[in-house]
Amino acid sequence: MTLTAPPQAPVRAPAPAPPGPGRRQRVSVRRLLAYLLLIVLSAAVLVPFAWMVSSSLKLDAEVFSVPIQWIPAEFHWDNFGRIWERIPLLTYLRNSIFLSLTITALQVLTGSFAAYGFAKVRFPGRDALFLAYIATIAVPWQAYMVPQYVIMQKAGLVNTHLSLILLQAFSAFGVFLMRQYYLTIPDELSEAARLDGLSEYGIWARIVLPLSKPALASLALLTFVNTWNDYMGPFIYLTDNKLWTIQLGLRSFVGLYDAEYAMIMTGSVLSVLPILVIFLLGQKYFVQGIATSGLK
Amino acid sequence: MTATLPAPARPRRGRSSTWVGWSFILPNFVGFAALTLVPVIASLALSFLDWDSYSSPRWVGLENFDRMIHNETFWTALKNTTYYAVGHVPLTLCAALGFAVLLNQRLRAVQFFRTALFFPYITSLVAVAVVWNMLLSPEVGPVNQFLRAIGIDSPPGWTTSTTWAMPAVILASVWRDLGYYMILYLAGLQTIPAELYEAAQVDGASGWQRFRHITVPSLRPTTFFVLIMLTISSFKVFDLVQVMTEGGPGRSTLVLSQVIFREGITQGRFGYSSAVSMALFVIVLTITVVQFRWQRRSER
Numbered sequence: 001m002t003l004t005a006p007p008q009a010p011v012r013a014p015a016p017a018p019p020g021p022g023r024r025q026r027v028s029v030r031r032l033l034a035y036l037l038l039i040v041l042s043a044a045v046l047v048p049f050a051w052m053v054s055s056s057l058k059l060d061a062e063v064f065s066v067p068i069q070w071i072p073a074e075f076h077w078d079n080f081g082r083i084w085e086r087i088p089l090l091t092y093l094r095n096s097i098f099l100s101l102t103i104t105a106l107q108v109l110t111g112s113f114a115a116y117g118f119a120k121v122r123f124p125g126r127d128a129l130f131l132a133y134i135a136t137i138a139v140p141w142q143a144y145m146v147p148q149y150v151i152m153q154k155a156g157l158v159n160t161h162l163s164l165i166l167l168q169a170f171s172a173f174g175v176f177l178m179r180q181y182y183l184t185i186p187d188e189l190s191e192a193a194r195l196d197g198l199s200e201y202g203i204w205a206r207i208v209l210p211l212s213k214p215a216l217a218s219l220a221l222l223t224f225v226n227t228w229n230d231y232m233g234p235f236i237y238l239t240d241n242k243l244w245t246i247q248l249g250l251r252s253f254v255g256l257y258d259a260e261y262a263m264i265m266t267g268s269v270l271s272v273l274p275i276l277v278i279f280l281l282g283q284k285y286f287v288q289g290i291a292t293s294g295l296k
Numbered sequence: 297m298t299a300t301l302p303a304p305a306r307p308r309r310g311r312s313s314t315w316v317g318w319s320f321i322l323p324n325f326v327g328f329a330a331l332t333l334v335p336v337i338a339s340l341a342l343s344f345l346d347w348d349s350y351s352s353p354r355w356v357g358l359e360n361f362d363r364m365i366h367n368e369t370f371w372t373a374l375k376n377t378t379y380y381a382v383g384h385v386p387l388t389l390c391a392a393l394g395f396a397v398l399l400n401q402r403l404r405a406v407q408f409f410r411t412a413l414f415f416p417y418i419t420s421l422v423a424v425a426v427v428w429n430m431l432l433s434p435e436v437g438p439v440n441q442f443l444r445a446i447g448i449d450s451p452p453g454w455t456t457s458t459t460w461a462m463p464a465v466i467l468a469s470v471w472r473d474l475g476y477y478m479i480l481y482l483a484g485l486q487t488i489p490a491e492l493y494e495a496a497q498v499d500g501a502s503g504w505q506r507f508r509h510i511t512v513p514s515l516r517p518t519t520f521f522v523l524i525m526l527t528i529s530s531f532k533v534f535d536l537v538q539v540m541t542e543g544g545p546g547r548s549t550l551v552l553s554q555v556i557f558r559e560g561i562t563q564g565r566f567g568y569s570s571a572v573s574m575a576l577f578v579i580v581l582t583i584t585v586v587q588f589r590w591q592r593r594s595e596r
Contacts (some may be wrong), residue, residue: 023314030503031403038398042412045471048427049415051438055430064436067445110324117320123313129321136332138590140532140580142553142572146560147335147342153349170327200316229420231535236561251539254426261430275418283411286418287479 052272055265056080063261079266086263089270091242092249099161099228099234099245104147104170107223108216111174116204118175119182120190130179133172149236163237174219181215182208218285225275259290328576342570358551360571369547370555370572374579376462377551380537381530383466384473388526389519391474396481397511402510410482428468428506429455458548461541465549469536473529477522484518485511520591524584531580552576 036161050070055063056079058072083089119132148167149158157163189211190203198206210217244252250267257263279286321499341344347353364370375554393414399406431439432454443451452460488511496506512519534553543550552572560569 022567031401034398034401034403038403038409041395041398042315042409045416046440048424048431048471051431052427063430064433064440068438068441071491110327114321114324117317121313121320123317126317129325131330131452131523132333136328136336136529138555138584139336140528140573140576142556143534143577144332144335144339145556146566146569146573146574147329147338149561150338150349150566151331151335165438166327167331170331172328172332175324175328200313200320204320215376224561225418229418231421235538247420250422250426254422261568265430268426272419272423275420276415279415279418280411283414286414287410287567 012146015069031196052265052268055262056269057289058262060260060262063265076262079262080270083263083266083270086257087249087253087267088241089246089267092244092246095161095243096228096245096247099164100224102165103227104220104223105172106165106169107171108220111169111219112178112209112212112216113204114175115182116200116208118179120187120203121200133175137172137176145236152237159239159242159243164233167233167237168230171223173236174223177219177222178212180216181212185211211287214285217282221278221282221285228275239257318345339570339573342566342579343574345567347566347568349566353567356567360568361575363568364527364571369550370575372547373552373555374575375535376547376549377531378550379462380466380469380533380549381527383463384469385523385532387466388473388477389522391470392477392522393481393515393519395474395478395562396485397507399478400482400485409477413478416472417475419472419533422539425471425536428471429540432464432467455541456545458545459560460535460544460550465537465540468540469533473526477526480522481515481518484515488514491509505513520587524587527583528580528588531576531583 006193051068054070054072057075058069058079059074059076062069062072107132117128152158152163152167157166185208189207193203194200195205228245229247230245231247231251235251238244238248250264250271254264344355345353345355346356346359398407399413426512431437434440434451434456439454440451452463454460454464492514493506494508496510496543501509532553533551534557537549537554538552538557541549543554551575556569556572556576559565559572563569
């Protein structure tokens with residue numbers, strides 16, 4: 001294609017301007033425009049965060065000043081100290097960390113283990129079983145949330161952390177994501193290990209797991225972030241204040257003290273901060289995970 | 297490879313691999329079956345029962361569905377959910393595609409912009425809802441201050457107004473979701489061969505023509521996938537509405553999943569709420585199937 005193109009160019013090029021410098025100029029103007037557009041649009045997308053952070057450092061009365069003060073007249077860093085006394089933030093954070101870590105660990109473990117069965121071991125009924133996994137990903141959670149609740153109620157697990165752990169530790173999505181990745185690992189590797197006398201469990205632990213670090217990382221990050229940010233699950237299952245997660249705590253703080261605008265923004269910043277740190281550490285895997293699986 | 301394997305090894309491995317295969321899947325399957333597969337099937341059964349948390353279940357056939365289609369709240373919620381989807385799907389799709397095309401160029405700091413635009417997607421919905429509620433506050437909120445500054449004398453009341461509450465929810469949801477779909481589009485854009493653009497440029501195609509005749513057709517599989525994912529997630533919307541407006545003011549932003557939640561979890565009317573679940577499921581399924589059909593016809 002590149003071979004045939006050059007002879008056509010001078011004939012068809014409609015631009016009357018000299019091809020050399022004029023064209024480069026046009027390209028750089030376009031680049032400049034693209035930059036400008038990107039900067040303006042990204043700034044617009046980031047404005048809510050900027051406003052959140054700025055408001056978290058103000059007095060309540062200053063949050064809604066007219067015109068908007070983007071930089072606080074005085075930085076009230078003490079907001080970040082006071083909020084711990086206003087709500088049991090430490091309890092909420094501890095609960096969120098506990099749930100997110102436990103669920104992530106279980107999901108990565110059982111998900112990657114099951115994915116090996118689906119990707120690397122042949123047995124009758126395997127594909128039908130996998131289809132059942134896929135099918136439930138497509139069913140909206142709301143469609144089976146009531147029976148789930150009834151099961152949990154009968155088991156006496158409503159208002160316990162265990163209910164949320166059980167509900168989210170065995171996700172079909174995790175199995176799906178890991179299987180997709182395992183399929184890209186050549187079968188010859190496990191075949192060779194089998195001939196060398198390694199058991200299937202040994203192949204999983206010593207060959208496939210080490211090779212699938214990027215997929216494990218992206219599943220772990222996605223699961224952690226989703227669990228940390230989950231609102232509906234804890235909202236339905238946890239009624240006891242001591243068990244609440246940061247999301248429930250923040251929501252109730254908003255409901256109870258809806259005029260303490262600065263404090264509410266302080267809480268919001270604190271609820272987003274851990275995610276920002278994790279995201280910046282693992283953003284490569286996030287993008288990879290989404291681009292390869294395409295699913296949430 | 298199979299030819300080099302010793303013949304007797306095959307049947308023995310074939311027999312034992314059933315057990316081995318199941319042993320890998322079992323730890324996950326037990327949890328998955330008990331808490332996902334069984335509830336999915338049970339939901340269908342529950343919709344034919346009259347059952348609250350106290351009495352014993354009673355078979356009522358289609359009574360729940362009959363009640364549902366004569367219930368005004370159901371239709372309001374269905375209308376609102378559709379309104380949300382019709383706003384959220386095209387806006388998010390266009391925003392995601394636009395940003396992806398901009399970011400697919402060879403520019404400096406692309407990585408920074410990508411990170412910045414993706415970040416709203418992973419921030420908690422509660423924080424998102426709280427911040428947007430404040431930004432959209434009618435009298436003193438920054439958004440309305442801005443609108444007044446550019447000459448709009450009576451800007452909308454957003455979440456306090458029955459007309460503007462849904463657009464407010466849609467605005468916040470588009471802002472949140474565009475980064476995720478942008479990544480999907482970026483992955484799609486990377487598969488388009490650069491030669492296509494070079495050839496078009498040589499033929500004198502303008503930027504818009506190249507976008508229209510190369511980018512859009514090449515991205516068709518991605519667009520199809522994005523469309524399906526967006527539609528399904530739109531019909532399931534819950535968290536954002538629950539925290540931003542709780543379905544109000546009045547019933548102006550009440551959506552189907554809130555009806556399921558209120559009837560099932562709050563009121564304990566398991567049968568009726570499962571019937572609404574089934575309706576939601578059938579709606580999502582129908583739309584998905586129609587989209588698949590439409591996709592296949594346009595491919596031919």
